[in-house]
Amino acid sequence: MSIEPMKIFFKEIKEPIETTMIGNYAVAGGVTQTDPDVVCAFPITPQTQSVEGLSDVVHQGRLKAAFVNVESELAAISYSTAACAAGARAFTATASQGYLLMTEGLPMAVGWRLPLTMMISARSFNSPNLSIWNGWEFTQVNSELGWNIIVSENVQETYDAAILSVMISEDSLFPTIFVHDGFIISHSVQKLTLIPDEIVRKMTPKKPRHTINTSKPGTWGGIVTPSFFMEGRANLEEAKEPVLGQMIDVFKRFKKETGRKYNLIETYNLDNSSKTAICTMGSMCGNIISWMTKNKDIGLIKIRTYRPFPYEELRKIVEDHNLEKLILLEKSDSLNGMLPPFSMSVASALYPLGTLFRSFIVGLGGRDVTRDEFDIAKKKVASISDMKGQLYSYLGLRETKDKIYGVD
């Protein structure tokens, strides 16, 4: 090939370099810099290039890792979890149906308190039709299993998330998923600044931890009777409590080394005249920020940490800025629930405050979310005065051949 997308990572990166890359290769580069011992994943669109890129750096001898080919996502998560339990730093990646196939293996990494990291290139599930395009499948299943989940808006953020996730996993001893929107970020070329290898090494030291070890024999995941299981769950629950604090600490350390500032929740223009803000996450936040250059009477609350959900922080932000109304946008639906999953989390946080909101389902199966959707959501929420009736609706949908749903 005359073009080598991972070329920049073949050599030691000595100083911050500005370059342009697609999201998936940027992740592969970030993961390379964190020096994993085991990379094991099964390819699925739109995640594929992240693993392809890693196979390239392993092939070049730049990354001394075991690159393991497996036959399925279930094998990938099982292998990665076991490798991590044996003491390796492990990385895996998936999307959509692959994430579903992994489901059986996902709780164990939490139960064993393993600092595994996984990338998800968010893609819709195959229902009612097959779609390889973007959607927030990761909010619809498995989000309560105990994995940390952070969501990125652009290529820079997803590159940084590859490194942040290792720091968060190592500090919290809980596995971490980092998500970017499939295709929209995974396949878009954007400018980003790479962190020097030396600094990444400093931020992600391989610290001693519990591993499967002959000098300290133990049972990992053995059977327990009703006399023990609940205590095990409560022990996990207690260990989860400090995780948000640990994440804030990680973000602070990251800012000190790189100058880039992250938080559990990032806010824009909240002290606006309409006391209204959009609350969402992922690549849509960028669309909204561009739209806000002409809509200065509206704010944005960008959730960076989806799990553990920062309930108290969100509540404090809404209170401190006296926000009266929220517009929730999400790329997932809930066929049975009162609200789709992201909105459900936000609504739980808002419950004591009684803040008014409406939730909008947008951008399923890769449909673009544009200023048309933001304009109409803003208009609809401006006229609400209570929490009666259905709290969510679709936006950007054809009702019939000649009618757009919800648009007069």
Next chain:
Amino acid sequence: MLTPEYIKEILKDHTINLRFHARGGQGGVTASNLCVEAFYGYGVCQPLFGAERMGSPTESYVRLSSNVDLIRSNEQVYAPHFVSVLDPSLLGEIDVTAGLAKGGWLIVNTSLDQVSIQTIVGRKDINIATIDATRIALDVFGRNITNTIILGALIRVSHLFSLEELSDAIMRRFKGEIAGKNIEAIKQAIEETCIYDIGIDPDFSVDTKVPWQQVYPGLPGYKELDKAGVWYCDEDVIEMGSSQVNTGSWGEWEIIWDEEKCTDCAQCWYICPDFAIIREKGEDGLWHMKGIDSYHCKSCQNCLEVCPVDAISKKLKQGPAACAVPEEQEGGN
């Protein structure tokens, strides 16, 4: 005519959007990546999201601005100001001027004159630049790789970046000797670009996206589906399947069938992945081959391989797409 100073001023508060049309394997996405790398400000490049196949029509988009907040949007490009077409065979197949605003620029790799292009695309309100990139590519590389050459024409009409900035980007991305040849070809393209300026510049302050075009109005709505995941073969509701796709335009060879030699053994019919071998049942009750469906034949040449009596042969199609691989290099990879 746009000037470098004017473009710089526009980029402060507006975005400039580009679109590239090519065929899979011609490097349209690489060309759009290079725009982002060469541009001094902020930029985003997106391919048309989905699966790309060799020879199939592809699109990629670029959004450039000096204002970081405007570039932060991950919205797709609906209203390009500059459209570049790497393969002239696309002109008849794709609406290459879709969304292109009045006064926008259409840049085409072609040996045709601008008036002919104007007639083909049916637009009189746009500026046209033509460049015979295929000839330059064959001269310089010995292969029909036009993706960097078209950027020369883009520099000439848009002034979005300079030759020096583009050269730097190419040096970072390509291996030494290949980089040098590309830069040489781009220089030649800047000089040889033919410009047909109608005297109107695009209005960069107006976004001409049609409201809700991302929702594809006109297709059946959710209330008109029967069972969501089950699509019955009723063409009144939804046009079905890959038979709608002109895969015939992807290939560079025309496949020719010789009726005299054919023994109707049907081996080609079994092996054809696109059902492009046409057969009919004759009065004798037997099936006879009748020809090749050129709308669907993407010239994979499987039939040519299996034919036991050499009744099938191939011929390069006319036009630049036809010489994507020069004949003497055939079989080299």
